[in-house]
Amino acid sequence: MSTAAIVMMVIAMLIIWGGLVAAIINLRHHTGKDGEIEDAQEPPGYRDL
Numbered sequence: 149m150s151t152a153a154i155v156m157m158v159i160a161m162l163i164i165w166g167g168l169v170a171a172i173i174n175l176r177h178h179t180g181k182d183g184e185i186e187d188a189q190e191p192p193g194y195r196d197l
Contacts, residue, residue, distance in 0.1 A: 149157075
């Protein structure tokens with residue numbers, strides 16, 4: 149494998165794993181005390197069509 153390929157692989161792996169860590173942190177932050185995910189509030193002016 150060339151150096152450029154290894155660098156690209158490492159960057160791609162950091163992006164994937166970083167996204168996974170960010171998703172886990174986001175879920176832990178928005179989880180209620182009973183373990184259920186809290187409903188997000190609808191933005192002002194939101195209408196269900």
